[in-house]
Amino acid sequence: MGQLLELLGASIIGGFIMLIGFTLNMQISDSSREIFQSTYNQRSAITASQVIEYDLYKAGYAATGEKVTQADSNAVKFRSDFDNNGTIDTIYYYTGAISAMTSTSNPNDKQLFRKINSQSANLVSVITRFNIVYYDSIGNQLSYSSLSSSVQRAKIRGMRTYVKTELPDAINNLYNPMEWREIIRPKNLL
Amino acid sequence: MGKAVLIFVLGSIALFGIINFNMNESVGVASQNSIDKFKETYARNIANGVASMLVSRIADSTTYRATSTQNISSVLGGSANYRVIDTTIAGQTYIKIDVRGIYSGKTKSSIVLAQIPTGGFIPTTVKAAISTNNKVVTSGTLTVDGRDHDLNGNLIAGQGTLGLWSTQDISQDGSSKIGGTFSGTDYAAAKPANSNTVNEDATYSGGYPNTPDSVMGGRAKGFPTGTLKSLAQSSVNGSQYTTNPSFLSFPLKGVTYVELPSGGIWTSSNIDGTGILVIHNSTTNAVIKNENLGIFKGLILADDIVHLHTTVIGAIISITPSPSEGNTIGNGSGTVLFSRQALINGIGEIINAANFGFAKTRITISYWYE
Numbered sequence: 001m002g003q004l005l006e007l008l009g010a011s012i013i014g015g016f017i018m019l020i021g022f023t024l025n026m027q028i029s030d031s032s033r034e035i036f037q038s039t040y041n042q043r044s045a046i047t048a049s050q051v052i053e054y055d056l057y058k059a060g061y062a063a064t065g066e067k068v069t070q071a072d073s074n075a076v077k078f079r080s081d082f083d084n085n086g087t088i089d090t091i092y093y094y095t096g097a098i099s100a101m102t103s104t105s106n107p108n109d110k111q112l113f114r115k116i117n118s119q120s121a122n123l124v125s126v127i128t129r130f131n132i133v134y135y136d137s138i139g140n141q142l143s144y145s146s147l148s149s150s151v152q153r154a155k156i157r158g159m160r161t162y163v164k165t166e167l168p169d170a171i172n173n174l175y176n177p178m179e180w181r182e183i184i185r186p187k188n189l190l
Numbered sequence: 191m192g193k194a195v196l197i198f199v200l201g202s203i204a205l206f207g208i209i210n211f212n213m214n215e216s217v218g219v220a221s222q223n224s225i226d227k228f229k230e231t232y233a234r235n236i237a238n239g240v241a242s243m244l245v246s247r248i249a250d251s252t253t254y255r256a257t258s259t260q261n262i263s264s265v266l267g268g269s270a271n272y273r274v275i276d277t278t279i280a281g282q283t284y285i286k287i288d289v290r291g292i293y294s295g296k297t298k299s300s301i302v303l304a305q306i307p308t309g310g311f312i313p314t315t316v317k318a319a320i321s322t323n324n325k326v327v328t329s330g331t332l333t334v335d336g337r338d339h340d341l342n343g344n345l346i347a348g349q350g351t352l353g354l355w356s357t358q359d360i361s362q363d364g365s366s367k368i369g370g371t372f373s374g375t376d377y378a379a380a381k382p383a384n385s386n387t388v389n390e391d392a393t394y395s396g397g398y399p400n401t402p403d404s405v406m407g408g409r410a411k412g413f414p415t416g417t418l419k420s421l422a423q424s425s426v427n428g429s430q431y432t433t434n435p436s437f438l439s440f441p442l443k444g445v446t447y448v449e450l451p452s453g454g455i456w457t458s459s460n461i462d463g464t465g466i467l468v469i470h471n472s473t474t475n476a477v478i479k480n481e482n483l484g485i486f487k488g489l490i491l492a493d494d495i496v497h498l499h500t501t502v503i504g505a506i507i508s509i510t511p512s513p514s515e516g517n518t519i520g521n522g523s524g525t526v527l528f529s530r531q532a533l534i535n536g537i538g539e540i541i542n543a544a545n546f547g548f549a550k551t552r553i554t555i556s557y558w559y560e
Contacts, residue, residue, distance in 0.1 A: 014195045021202040028209045035216045039223075046223050050230075057560045062279075084301070084559055086279070187558035 030172065037167045038176050045165045045178040048112060048125035052161055053184065055091050055114070058082045059159075060188030067189060068156050071147040074130050076159070080188070090117050095130050104168035106175055112163070128177070129164035135183070137190075158185040226296065233268065233298040236291030238560060240270045241300045244287045248274070249553045252307050255285075268293035279303070284556060301559040310538030312530060315405045315507060316489070317389070318352035318370065319528035322508040323398040324517050325358045328366035332498065332520030335379045336370030336387055339527040341487060341535070343503055348374045350528050353387040357398055357511070360390040366520065370528075398511070402447075402468045402491045405507055412541070418468055418491075422447035427465075427539050435459065440484070442467060444539050450476035455514075461486040461500065464532075465539045469493060474510050487529070488536025498524035504532035 060067035062081035070077035075094040082089055096111035108128040113121040134142045135158035146152040160183045166175035240262065248254050256274040263269050269292045277286040287302040315321065319336040328334060337350035350371030354360050362368060362381055369379030370387030377384040399405045406413040421444070422431035428443030435448050435456045442463025448456055449470060455477040461467060462484025469478045469492040477494040490506045494513045498506075499522040506526060508517065520526075 017195055018198060021198060025202060025205060028206055028213075032209050032213050032216075035213050035220075039216045039220045042220050042223055046227055049227075061559050062557050187555075187560065 034171050034176065037171060038178070041165050041167055041176055041178045044125045044127070045163055045180045048127060048163045048165070049161075049180045049182065051114060051124050052093065052163070053182070055080070055082055055093075056159060056161065056184045057186055058188070059091075059186040061186075062086075063088050063188070066150055066154070068153045069150075071132070071134050071142075071144070071153050071156060073132060073144055076132050091115070092121075093124075093130075094121075095127070101126070101168075105170060106166055106168050109166060109168060125163075125165065126168070127163050128166045128175075129162065131162040133160040133162075134158070135160070157189050158183055160184075229294045229296040230298060232266075233291045233293040233296045234300075234560060236266045236268045236270055236293055237289045237298045237300040238291070239266055240272060240291060241287050241289045241302045241558075244272060244274055244289070245302060245304060245553055245555065248285060248287075248304065276306070277303075282556075285553075298560070301557075302555060303557040303559075305554040305556055307553060310534035310536065310541055311411070312533045313405060313407050313411070313489075313537075315399055315407075316351070316505045316533065317355035317392070318505070319526045320354050320506045320508070320519060322354075322356045322358075322513075322517065322519075323394075323511045324356065324508060324513045325361070326354065326356050326508075326513075327361045327363055327518045328354070328368065329364040329518050329521040330366060331364065331523045332366040333379050333525045334366070334368045334520075335526065336368075336528045337376045337378075338371065339503060339529040339532075341503065341529065341531055343501070343527050343529075345376075346530075347376055349530065350376060352389055353379070353383060353528075355389045355392055357392055357394060358390065360388050364521070398509075400474060400509060402470050402509075405491050405509065406537075418445050418466065419447050419449070421445045421540050422468070429465070429540065442486070448476070448478075453477075455479050458482055460484045461490070461502075464488050465536045466491065469495070470509070475512070475514075477514055479514075481524070487532040488539075489533055495519060497521055498526065501525045501527070503527045503529045504536055505529075 058080045059078040060080055063079040068078045077090060077092040079088050079090050081087060082091060092115040094113055096113060098108060098110045101109045109126050112124040112127045112130050114124045115121040134147060134156045136142055136155045137157045142152060142155060163180045165178045259271050259273055261271045270289055272289040274287050277284055283306055284303040285306055289300045291298050319334050334353045336353035338346040340346055353368040353370035362383055367379035367381050368383035368387055369377050372386035377387045402418050403413040403415050419431065422429045426444055429445040430438055431447045432438055433449050440460060440462050442465060444465045446465060447468045450456060452471060452473045453475050456469060457479045459478055459481045460483035461481050464487045466488055467486060467490045469476045474493045478492050480497045480499060482499045485501045487503045489504050490502060492508055493510045495506060495508050496514060496518055498520040505528055
């Protein structure tokens, strides 16, 4: 009887220890996955920011005439000799459709594209939101409706870019968003 | 059972250790991403900062160049190297400032293309010491000398222009004297004037300019309509804009733009100063009369200018075809001495003034690659 009780007690204690171990492993595994994904997510945001920064800081460089040819909330097209080779290029940033992202469970993710002249567009990053706000020389926000006019677009002196990236698939129902926001004042628009 | 639990616990600890190590690595990578971003931003700030310093340096000394790479070992917490050279792009010559900013192993570059400062110029509308679009009469002891002079009124041989040029008649009355330069030959101011020093009933090709900006050469010369007025209103380099000349501060500098009401007269005027003096209104009948005080060095652009009793070193252009008082431009002891240097300096006071730079020369930045 005594041995039976001892065996029962040891089994219960052992079971608890194993349960704790399993739980700990699961939690560590989740955290690990979350951190891995977050790092990936952060990398996506930084990559997008680096590409956008690289181009936007050069907006208007060496270009004469109209420098910003399209200015929407989620798309911008401008002229610049961005590669400094003596030829003026047209750079176009725009987002793809949410419905195009069929392989991920995130309901909001979409592709951010960068198109140079008439070349086929390149994927910059997968994002969930891409937004640009335009400012004039004294920092007043220019309305999107006004920016259909080239006269108004010529007043653009600053652009606040906003990129939000999320995980392609949720971990514990969270997509761990990462945001990048920066006001870029291209010197060649001055 | 006890052994199995022990093995399980030890295995768990090992697994935890491995996963924890990987997690730490991921956290480290995430931190490094942020740090790299910071470093790149800082390196860009260094590059732009050094480029700005070099622009100011060129503004101090427009001949400054660094044709071989120069290193700055410590600047804004990092380092930089740079070159300043002349370069030609699409037929246009620029000063190229090429800077690399370095911060903690990250490098960012900035290339600035600045226009080589040209300073002032002599507008093609300046046909003589006094150019008018109307009948003009010299009277009293007025002296109009189209020979070239320095800023102090000393004669410079062989480089002058006509004394008087008009689309209509020129009359020389009283004891007034007119001199000038024709084909490199100087003619001292005299009465009667040598016929080579005046040109009356002349034709202005393309039509006589009817605004101050068009007198300056218009858009082609960087003076689209409204430029002089806006420069004056911006107060650049001491410029002034007024509708009431009694509010002017002296000496005049830069662009002094006096916009009078229709038929308005600025009389008993002080014109002491330098630069460009504009007396104009939209009906082209603003009058400056009895300029009694001060010496003006530069260019006077007036709709209607009469009774000059002081000294102008530079040139005068009258715009109106319908002057008041028969346009007796001087009936006393006034003197107009043509001076290339005074015109170049006067106009140079505001050329490129609306652009970049803090030193004695204003530098126009054409492009900034970063």
